Amino acid sequence: MNNSVSIKDIAKKFKCAPSTISRALNDHPAINIETRKTIQEYALKVGYQKNTLSLSLLNNCSMTLGLVLPSITHYHESSILEGMEEILLKSGYLLNICVSNESHTIEKEYIDRLLANRVDGLFISMAQESYDQQLGEHIDRVIQRSLPVIFIDRPNHGVASDRVVTDDYQGAYMATQHLIDMGCQRIAHLHGPSGISVSQQRFMGYQDCLKAHGRQVDVDLIEYVHFSAESAIEATRYLMQGTIKPDAIFGVNDEVCIAAMYVLREMGIAVPEEVAIVGFDDIPLASFGHPPLSSVSRQSRKIGEEAAKLFLSKKDQKLDPVTISLDPKLIIRESSLRS
Amino acid sequence: MNNSVSIKDIAKKFKCAPSTISRALNDHPAINIETRKTIQEYALKVGYQKNTLSLSLLNNCSMTLGLVLPSITHYHESSILEGMEEILLKSGYLLNICVSNESHTIEKEYIDRLLANRVDGLFISMAQESYDQQLGEHIDRVIQRSLPVIFIDRPNHGVASDRVVTDDYQGAYMATQHLIDMGCQRIAHLHGPSGISVSQQRFMGYQDCLKAHGRQVDVDLIEYVHFSAESAIEATRYLMQGTIKPDAIFGVNDEVCIAAMYVLREMGIAVPEEVAIVGFDDIPLASFGHPPLSSVSRQSRKIGEEAAKLFLSKKDQKLDPVTISLDPKLIIRESSLRS
DNA sequence: AATTTTTACGCAAACGTTTGCATTTGAGGC
DNA sequence: GCCTCAAATGCAAACGTTTGCGTAAAAATT
Incomplete structure (x- = not known):
């Protein structure tokens, strides 16, 4: 089954001790240069490969x-x-x-x-x-x-x-700040799975930025999603059909935002004119969305x-x-x- | 540095042979049930974990x-x-x-x-x-x-x-067939990196399908791209500015197609009315493109x-x-x- | 030629675990 | 009390490699 050749095998071939082979293969100084060459060539020929497992055990x-x-x-x-x-x-x-x-x-x-x-x-x-x-x-x-x-x-x-x-907090803060700068009044958030640090931090950044501008987080503007595009479909529809119509969405990642933009198109709502959107992650396809998606890049x-x-x-x-x-x-x- | 406890350590503790410990931990039948229990409890307490490396070496x-x-x-x-x-x-x-x-x-x-x-x-x-x-x-x-x-x-x-x-060949064939069925006359192909089997197979499927319908592959309708969206930008522009205006594009993967759709939007060319598009891979975001992207799913x-x-x-x-x-x-x- | 030094190699232990075989211990039967 | 048997445990080898130490032979020095 396993054809691998060991140092012992080579030692038998050369009728010498395994230690000699080991030294030859590792270019140890205390080895005859001729012997070393011969052994190395032979090792190469038979495809010897060091067994790292034994070393792992040893060291x-x-x-x-x-x-x-x-x-x-x-x-x-x-x-x-x-x-x-x-x-x-x-x-x-x-x-x-x-x-x-x-x-x-x-x-x-x-x-x-x-x-x-x-x-x-x-x-x-x-x-x-x-x-x-x-x-x-x-x-x-x-x-x-x-x-x-x-x-x-x-x-x-x-x-x-x-x-x-x-720094998810800072990233979310920046995204929210940007939306505020753009004049958005009712910034919704597609919140990631609760309990996960990433979701929490992004929510906090969003929340604190709103508060810093004297606004309160409106629970009607928060919808929970998973990190997948699919999960954002219903959430976005629900969001847009609520009593308070958002004029911006900050999504927990780009996938949910791309799905959100899809829903908005379907509903005939213009992005960014009626609803501005910012995502998170800056995935390669973000630039090629319709429209190209603003996003927080996280290196x-x-x-x-x-x-x-x-x-x-x-x-x-x-x-x-x-x-x-x-x-x-x-x-x-x-x-x-x-x- | 490494706090891991070995069978030998446990053996010393119990003043018995390592083999006894090994048998106890592996529920070997020839072991006193009391001893076994004691040893197992101790092993659990000190967080003993089998060192698989030694077994790998052995077996x-x-x-x-x-x-x-x-x-x-x-x-x-x-x-x-x-x-x-x-x-x-x-x-x-x-x-x-x-x-x-x-x-x-x-x-x-x-x-x-x-x-x-x-x-x-x-x-x-x-x-x-x-x-x-x-x-x-x-x-x-x-x-x-x-x-x-x-x-x-x-x-x-x-x-x-x-x-x-x-079966990339078949997938490409199906995609091309579908475009032909949709009445497309000048089907372009965004060809993947040459030499790679996947690119070749997809090109062959595209080619053979065209031939089966009595059409020839037009080299002006082939552009080479990498598997990334970026690489398709220039390629698509070039394609659309050529002497022969394609009325369909079959892309080597979805990323390049999403980039292509981006370029087409930019150029004011309607998808699918003026140019129909089919991609490959059926990535999750394909469904949420503008318009949603037809694609060959490859499981x-x-x-x-x-x-x-x-x-x-x-x-x-x-x-x-x-x-x-x-x-x-x-x-x-x-x-x-x-x- | 005797001594020292150098060179080149062998020996054996070590890493952690399993396992066939040997050994010990105790119990039970005669 | 002796033998047999079973149960429980110990011993040692094996996996592949490295390395400090010992040692032999060869070379260099006196």
Whole structure:
């Protein structure tokens, strides 16, 4: 079944000790240069490949990390992954990907497996179930083992921890401010799943910005959605058929805004003239919407890079927990531009 | 640094042999039921977790697989990953994700690392560089080691191999047929990166369908793009300013079609009245475009599931190479509907 | 030629776990 | 009290690799 050739095999071939082979292959100085060459050539010929597992066992270091995400199909998440990979590629690490699908049970199972496989560190964006119900004992077990854990987007409750996040609050504040600047009076919000930090922060930014301008949050202008476009269809219809007609919508992400614009078109409501719209994430297709969608860009790729860099710096020396908060940037396009 | 407790540690605590602890933890029959209980409770208390690395070494089976993709930010790719995870979760596997970014060098490096980590199998969608330049020796090394390799979307050249693909040819044929049925006369094609199997197959389907209706492919109606929306902007403008005005566009994926629709709006060309459009992939936002985009759905998630299932069946018995070709499905929306 | 130094290699332990086989212990039957 | 048997546990090897230490042979120095 498995054809892989080991150092021992080569040692038998050359009638010498495995240690000699090991040294030859690792360019150890105390080795005859001729012998080394011969062995290296032979190793290449038979396709020898170091078995990292034995080293992981020996050095207590697997050069493998775990990434646990609630989902992966959104641009934001897959960009994080890409950014992470870029840094880890250079550092020799491999990444185990685990999609929890927002389930606490799955998240726990995956973390168990990662621990059993002795990953050197963990990146986690917590599942909604874990987050909502404050289920963190599986995380505690990890921390207790003094394994570096870096939270992405959604930290765990309570304890201090390393985090890489977008400043969602600020981003939402900027978006809302922009809508106010555009003269919008009744700014609705498509609120993300409750309980999730990202949703909460964005709502807070929205709320505080309104308050700063002497306005109150009107519950009739808040509709709850998931992060998917589909979920925003009904919500938007409901919003537009309410007693208070919104003249702007700030959506928890771009998908729901694109769906909202679809509904508004269907209803014959002009964007941005009658309803201005700002989304969040700045997905690549935002620029090509009808009209092009204003959005808060959150440097998704950089989140991944920073998380990876943070791990690399943590790995060596023990540092205090750090929170890296990346500044969002408001990209203004037609969907919110009023003259 | 690492606080993990081993079987040996527990053995010392109980002044017994490691084998006893092992048997106790694994519910081996030849163990005193009292002892077993005590040991299990203790193990739970101190947070013992099996070190899978040692088992991997022993059994030559790491319960880890590798997934090598050119990119991950497209819906299709991340859906494959999700489908794969669903099956592998149940089977106890972990998945190493490797994004080659279309680079042969990176792909090779990743495959080396995966082999060094003794993954039990490999899923690969080949990088454009490897594919274009027919660089396959890194793949050969894997196969030579009789490691199960399953190709996704983009197979390697030549040798027979296990594959899970969409029937891109058929999908493109269906899309073109549909445009012809809608009465379109000059069907343009936004052609994907040349050399890549997916692009080629879709072009072939388009071409053969035209031929089947007694039409010739007009090179003036073909523009090459990448898989990104941006790349389609110029291409579409160029297409529409040419001598032959297309009255339909079949795009290599949905992103380029959404960008194309954006350009057409900008140019004041009506979709679908003047130009009908059909895309490929049926991304979630396709339904919410303006107008909603017709598209060939390719069951991305199922590709991942089937690939994972194929591995599981291959793992046990040696079977002949299999190609699983999933049927695409044409989803007709407004962008191509003419009365 | 004797001594020291250098060079090149072997030995064995270690990482954590499982498992076939051997061994110990205690109980029961005669 | 001796034998048999079963139950419970120990021993040691194995997976692949590295590395400090020991040692032999060769080379360099006196």
